[in-house]
Amino acid sequence: MPPSDDRVPPVRSRRDVLKGFGSAAAAVAFLALLEPAAVARPTDGGAKARGLLARLTLDEKIALVHGATDPERLGQAGYLPGVPRLGIPPLRMSDGPAGVNVAASATGLPPVSTLAASFNPELAREYGEVMGREGRTLRMDVLLAPQIELSRALFFSRNKDQTGEDPYLNAQLAVAQIEGVQAQGMLAMAKHYLANNQRNGELNRSDPDDPATNFDFRVDDRTLHEIYLPTWEAVVRAGVASIMAAYNHLNGEWNTENRATLTDILRGELGFEGFVTSDWNSVHSVSVEDGLDMQMPDGTYFGDPLKQAVRDGTIPESAVDTAVTRILGQYDRFGLLDGSRKSARAAIDVEAGARTAREVATQGAVLLANDGALPLGRAALRSLALIGPTAAQVAVSVSGERAYGFEDRMVSPLAALRRSGDTDPRHAVGVDLTGTTVPADVLTPADGTGHGLTRTPAAGGAATTDATVDFTGDQALPLGSSYVWSGTLTPPTSGEYRLMIQAWRGAASLSLDGEQLGSAASPRDGFARKWSSIVPTTDGLDNELVTVTLTGGQAYVVRIAVTGWADTVHDRGPVEVRLAWVTPEQRAADIRAAARLAGQVHTPVVFAFNGSGGSTGGGGDRTTLALPVHQDELIEAVAAANPRTVVVLNVGDPVTMPWRKKVGTILLAGYAGQEGGWATADLLLGRANPGGKLTMTFPKREADHPTLDPAHPERYFGVDGVVTYSEGVFTGYRHFDREGIDPLFCFGHGLSYTRFSYGRLSVSEVRDGLEVSFTVTNTGDRRGAEVPQVYVGAAPHAPVDMPVRTLAAFEQVELRPGQSRRLTLRVDERRMSYWDTAKGRWVLPAGRRKVEVGSSSRDIRLKGTGTPR
Template sequence: MPAPSDHTPSPATPAGSGHSRRDLLKQFGGTAAAVALLAAMGPLGAAAPAAAATAADRKIKKLLGRLTLDEKISLVHGATDPERLGQAGYLPGVPRLGIPELRLTDGPAGVNVVASATGLPPVATLTASFSRELAREYGELLGREGRTLGLDLQLAPQMELSRAPYFSRNKDQTGEDPYLNGQLAAAQVQGIQAQDMLAQAKHYLANNQRYGEFDRTRPDDPAVNFDFRVDDRTLHEIYLPAWEAVVQAGVASIMAAYNHLNGEWNAENRTTLTGILRGELGFDGFVTSDWGATHSISIEDGLDMQMPNGSFFGAPLKKAIQDGTIPESALDTAVGRILGQYDRFGMLDGTRKPAPPAIDVEAGARTARKVAAQGAVLLANDGGLPLSRSALASLALIGPTAAQVAVSVAGERAYGFEDRMVSPLDALKKTLGDGHGGHDIQYSVGVDLTGTAVPASVLTPAGGEGHGLTRKPADGGEGEAVVDRTVDPAVDFTGDAALPAGSAYSWTGTLTPPSSGEYALRIQAWGAAAKLTLDGREITAAGTARDGFARKWSSIVPTADGLDNGEGTARLEAGKEYRVEITATGWAKDVHGRGPVQVRFAWVTPEQRAADIKAAARLAKKVHTPVVFAFNGSGGTTGGSGDRTTLTLPAHQDELIEAVAAANRNVIVVLNVGDPVTMPWRDKVGTILLAGYVGQEGGWSTADLLLGKAVPGGKLTVTYPRREADHPVLDPAHPERYYGVDNTVTYSEGIFVGYRHFDRDGIEPLFPFGHGLSYTKFGYDRLSVRGAGDGLEVAFTVTNRGRRRGAEVPQVYVGPADGAPVEMAPRSLVGFDRLDLAPGESRRVTLRVSARQLSYWDTGKQRWILPTAHRSVYVGSSSRDIRLTGTGTPGNH
């Protein structure tokens, strides 16, 4: 076979130059002169002419000359917004020079402020659509609603690669493939910024787990803040392509992540911030720290803005400039980058497009419903879906997310319009109507997430006599206490029994369980921040206000009566006394939605849990078709502050599904999950629909999918392993990949993440990357592969061979190059499209594969190498469902 090419220029290297951007940085020692030179070279490395200074450049330079030192410093760190909109960050602006305020809102799934905004499904659900058009529409909604609510910058898209299946933020991300990540993230950027809203892509770089990532309480302790080690080739081939895609899409800003990377904090890593991001990738926007991720005055390293305060970039930066430790030119560079984006979006001269006057609630709802429908993945179907007439005549829904819609879990999203959150159960009933028996759909909770108030009979007051818990006023309350000290038989102050707004109480005593086993213990609250401790250990909390408002997202759904639902579990012994303390502190007067203090101490006993599962199985036996809704994210861990510790469904749901499947072989499982779960019941369940987290309109979209009014066309963006140990990051032989060795996490799997690992090692997954069925069938034929420039052109025909309209996502993969000096993946995704086809309709698809997608990163030469060998080309419906195979040689050979 031909030897691999060694003359292919790196896309980041100037034509005719013998030096890469990183070579130049090394020669100049990373100085400001090197940075300026690299910025002038542009994203593709073409040197800019000396006279290329634009009017915008001159405008920014003039502004910099008029700004005082204090004014400049005010533009590089966060401050408190006097209007208190509840957003994530704020810059005050400089009114005398026409520099406006900048308000930054959290994301990535909607606008997260005090005011209501559309509750979108999270990014994982969006990405499963494999639709660039829908991703752009998603971004447009973020930008449009953000502008309406007075915001300027959206902290979105979130686009890390989903490397570790335990990562609590996987539901916010774009999957395990770097090409897919980049395509969907770039489309979101384009949509957001088309509304003159700045996008901030997050979190740069290799931020793939919470375990060992960053501990705010001990920020400088290496025992709890691991170093993450990623080799140069793996960074370039797996973790940087999505960042390059958003840079090429013109993203205004990038957020530096919390974690340590290759020996440096991301917010002070000159190699990645200056050498790679600005040098190789050509980024010319500004970089902020994640909130609290700044560890030094790292403005010369490439960090332009500290969030959310000025602990380093405020008074310490001013002192460093005044004593000559840091040159003022470094500050000018950072401010110039920030103001350059202000100018680009018309914020300095008043040419920014006007914000919409009000949120179009119906338009947002249409997008949310579309994302939930197009992002649903039909994992398996033995004919159970769409629901037949027989099924509809005798149907039961089981599980809490059947009766309450699973919008999403945890924070960094829009909460949504609560009055639009219709459950799948109610949506089915309303869609079917009385004439079709919709009102006869039966329901069983299966897994009770609300529980009942813990009774007085198992509680003993702090004094040791009687039943109940001792209540007394606690710190933080307002006004005079209603009681000094009393005994309450139960902590259940909800509805008409709520306590006065702003009041604060504690309850103490002991709990003596009547039997041994696992108890679900819950603290449920609204109008107050409440906390439950057992024997001095905090079990759970609820109702905590942040940024002037609170949301009901401590669990996947609120309580049945509308309280925030903090949940924990504890294994208790019968007859043993456990010290209980409950506190409830009413919200301050400036918290939005403040009202009476509602608090309840609830539980689900082992006996009640077993009874609920038995009741669900009895109901399943009586009906034609039972549909079990299963979830993860209960308790806030998925998307919260801690990673998952298992891929097992929580709350004994495997036991529930097994019991229902044993009672009725027609069982259908609907999964409201945001990342892989194991399925020990897989062989007993013929139909599985991965609905994901579905957003505020998800009850309607789920009903549409079950009824066949919408046809699932989504595809898996991550591989589902049969066993946790099959996953490369959870392989017991490689603890360094997730748990770390000597406080260091090493990405020793290299480029073999996700499906690449399963393919190389011949491991059969539970469901492969790219998998997803439909209610119709698709045929593939007429493959053509030819060289096109330095890449390939792949063409083929897809035909809907069924009787229903449906969506298919054809995927193109390439194999390794023979004779390459590095190991390459057996298959890598290089192209995809989403097609909507009527019955019998055919569509010719032509996809271009670029030279970059066919290249590998040479760490010695610090550039991309394009092998000239033949490449196998695979076209199919998933990474394992290959329908057509061909070969091609890059270029016209």
Template sequence: MSEAVSRRRALGLLGAVGAGCAAACVPAPPPGTQPRKAPAPAPAAATRADVGARVDALLERLTLEEKTVLLHGAPDPAPLGQAGYVPGIPRLGIPALRLADGPAGVRVAKPATALPAPVLLASAFDPALAREYGRVIGREGRALGQDVLLSPMVNLIRTPYAGRNFETFSEDPKLTADLVAEVVRGIQDEGLIATVKHFALNNQEKGRDTVDVIAAEQTLHETELRGFEAAVAAGAGAVMGAYNKVNGVYACENKPLLDELLRGRWGFDGWVMSDWDAAHSTVASIGAGLDMEMPGGTHYGAPLREAVRGGSVHESAVDLAVRRILVTMDRFGLLAERPAARPARDPAAGAATARRVAVAGAVLLRNERATLPLTGAAARSVAVIGPTGRTPFVSGGGSAHVVPDAAATPLAAIRRRAGAVSTVSYALGEDLYGRPLPGNLLSPAAALDDRAVDAGRTWTHEGTFRLAADDEWTLLVHYTGKRPAVRLDGEELFPVRQGVAEHFAGGLLGSAPDGLTVRRRTLALKAGEHRLAVTAEGGPRGQRLRLRHTTRATRAADLAEAVKAAKEARSVVLFAYEDATEGSDRTSLGLPGGQAALIEAVAAANPRTTVVLNTSSSTTMPWLRRTGAVLQMYYPGQEGADATADLLFGDVDPGGRLTQTFPADERATPVGADPVRYPGVGGRQEYAEGVHVGHRWYDAQRVAPLFPFGHGLSYTTWQYEKLVVRPGGPRDGSGGGGGSGHPSSDPDSRALLTPPTRAT
């Protein structure tokens, strides 16, 4: 196996994971220790005395009602498509705040640069690139009318099932801390307030609103909290409290977490807001140090005013929360008589950074038989296979989804790069959006593909269809307005779910290429007659409707077409996907749908098959040994297609290393098959693995992963010898060696160092 040592610039980062373990493994300082004050870099910086005087003057003039207006969200009278809005007090010159989701760009109604997912950024192990990434978001946030970015996400990748792993950085506390600090600095360099989230232990979506996460102090401080502490030290303006409980108390009313640790030990001087609808109380929350409730005033509106008037909350507690918000606003120049003008967007610069990050973070997991790069005869005949080969897979779903300026398809990028001298064919392989129902199948006949329903009207179809044999169908409904009701044999196939699972349903699979919303349901249907009823309401703007399906026969035909294309080509590039989103966790670490079978069949037909993975996190790969190469691209942003083409054809060398361990199978992970660790039992989850998160667990348990933390190949083979690490010196190594291969390869490597084992 040609698993050559990859190079890159940041040995110190990875070496510090182990060599810096002495610092990483020091218990939290005792309560009496002098807190470390966070630095306060800021545009329009002012002296602390000036800020204090201005804020004091404002507080004296604010009424109680006005104070509480500043402590909770409200509807935006002129919304820009952002997540939150806090009204200002115009009579006193206090502006409103607009708060936009991140973390891979600015999520508003208008297009923005869709950067690669943070997990891909982290794979570059490059703090300078992380700062550049933050600056793009900071500038665009200001340009798009925003004041606060609800990002970055700092929670560790603890379980590979977590639905938001792509939004964060790593399973490693040290790497996460180093990178998040630079992202925060980059965002705030441009005058946008960064919000680090979700404080703390929000490492899964399943049961996130209520689960009680139990973790020992040592575990907390050596793992999850390190990234938050680094963000505070970098000057983050805001912190978002998590949904879950931490050691028995909701995070947003957890005084040991918010007051004693965050402010007392770390010296945080910004404000703490709740996650959306994560506040559970009035008195307990404000007493614990929660300054702002989002997105409304369920607890911090009228109930807070009543609590002050009734004596259960002292007005000084309200003043303190308001002060923290106003001080931060002033630090960023938002209270100035003449606030700094908002910059213009620079889409070209954003696109350049997006492409640079996608290349730098791409991880070459496997490369056998010189499958990559595609050169010579291998580049002159290429089959592109897979639905995401002709659909841009820009980002994950949920609050992380950004509307890009533009995004090419991988197929178009590969054809452009291959040029006229090459033949680039395409085969679907798997149908994500379905085929029209045959007209002769339905009785009475009905046109259910691209049906238009006028505004204010309702359209209904009731009929039957007959199957000659048992079959497995996937029924799909595409629509533009209110979801149509589709009933099969009396059962509603696409019920509207409650909460975030419905709100954030989607991602790639949630919308068709032309923008229609998509929902799907797979059913085992018996031979015979079935009743079908469809009702669609036009609503105020009219409705477009499609009802489509796939069957065993259509899936077999798609697979056969892909195998034929693979046999006829010299090289195959197969794009595989996994569609992750906020609001739900993964149910399997394998690729969804029929992709495993597709890869097996295509690779059997052509061993020069490269699998490009657009996935959120680690993936099991029972098909691995059949493939020639595997390139991990995660969610690569709007420039992902061109970056992928650059890598496939060897214009650039893959630059990334894994920031998380890929397990060999679903049971061989730190949470394993233990429901107490994940997802929890009876509403209680225990971090029973202790400090052994991620690669630490694999090392401690001597479990061999599929791919270890730090893995990543190069188009160059390097040989090292006589490496030396000097005690007391910098955390790097010296020695000799050489390499042959790609001219752009960086010979620096990263080493994972661990201290000698000693009795404790």
């Protein structure tokens, strides 16, 4: 569509301007004529850092501002070699944000989306402690966590790694995680700065200079300050050691070279004194003067090009000194320079990590609806069926940048229930993610004769024919084997097929008619994990699943390649590979079998998931909020067979529910971590009481959400290469409140197996805010946790449009039956203010404010008013 007249004009970046000059000298002369740029506050880094800086050569300084390859290859994401001559040790960086992601095993914590639903900062601090403690044990120094960007777009593939749509909740949980990590002597690196809320248009890794596929994200100043910067301000005040600059453009500049955000705001306005690191391969120029201190994972720009720029005078050495001093300042602060750092534990405390993982999975479960089916009663326990692949295999999480977990602890909900002694459920797969080996009679070798596929050694040699590609278990190929299989696949009928390439100890890929459909078991950073799908195959292979529509009788050119892991990859061994599928007929039969079983039992429990095949957490955003692989159809069929159907959702962000009116009980278990099977069993049996709350609004329709409103394609899909945050401060529940839209489930919603009443509200004006006091009573017959939420309304005569209600305070409280507790929560003045763009400061508008206390943003129990001083 053509641009409207009020569109923001194109912004030329500083880098673009420099390209217009014929020489470095001309560029420097031009920049000297520009208006003075804001300068970050001086960073002295302490006496040790200053002393070391004076002794460093230029080459040593350069080595401290970009990544390198770790000679020990521990499987971490990044490595800084240090300067052994001066006693500056290496710095090893592990991916987060849910556990330590290296070659060695670490606790498989539930992702942050599950943690956030607990609304419990103390639990978030414990979560951080586990990561920091285990990171130190595994010889890591920096954890790339927490991920604190706001969940603005429902399609964003990494919402599972974030704490939801509200900046206040986001800030509270981010600070707690950082405190937990850094208390163990581990540096935390908060990511991804700034306005990094979607993959669509974020960065085309194959062509980062193409404006058609690398969108400019436009965010106005008020929205930045009220929605996206509060958490960054909070983590800076909490003393986070490092911040990661994101991939995307923001208001005309790449985030890694955006002086306005890295220097003016982050250092000048927020007062950050740590070091800024690039996201991996996100640097586009030698931008050390703009506020970026370290390039990861290599020195493409901050290596030899930076050294040459210093030598020829294009960049002053003082800019490098500033970056080095910021880095060494954090070395010194954490005791890396003098040996005073907190000692690391010799071994991972597996049981302690497991206890935290189980507690997060329990507290992070949200009871969305309950018609009385949960907890399971005696009749249900005598006649129970579990349906779905994540019932028989625990849904730890999806995709990477997390600790995979200890496989021997991954007990499924089905197994946990059976071991409980209370019930012996039957099981139907419903949706088969392992499939069956593609049979020989639909495969034809490359020469067109017989059945099967032609196998050729990758290094050359004689070709042979294999009836099927199923080299697993005792039939695994020798260590290091590399082969290509070729020929055609001719499906017997037309329809939708699920094709799976399954492998372990060898990287495998599948192509159809020349197009690569997927790959499995590919190593990264010297190791591989089984996370191509929501769960591995039932026999333990990594499993890439792709849905394709094929025409019966038509021959499709198929190619399978497997490359045995190199000797630099951990856990190398015999190579397993398999080509499997689920035919349209088998898919329909699986659903019929599940519905038939549902009709034979008192209570069927359907476990539904998102994340199969990379739709959540992978390299690209989602394209729909519907459950994948026909799970809506499965739930409809089961519910039609038995009205007592219960649904357990293993998802990390909202999904639509076309079957909602047919299902009375829904438990959002989330991605549940390595101990999630036990936690889910506890919740179903009533041994634990769900008390989690939604951190994102679930819409009834995709179009109800501000970023998916068809009238505003600029908000997510982009218009002419520009994504505009035109919803402004009305993100998430603020949008639903402003527009009067009823959500499927609102922000802050979550039921319990017990009941809570609220009473005796009082609102007091105190210095810099309000104090809100009220009483919460457990009026049911079970112990349970509730999260009372305080919301403040808009100022009556504010000069700007303010949200109907804004979350201003909350506290998780656990009560025995009949127990009451008086709570007093403080509402800070900032939560009632707006950012005045003309004055460049926060303004508290005059007048009385509505104060609401409730169990969710739409379940308001108490109302009052207060006038902040």
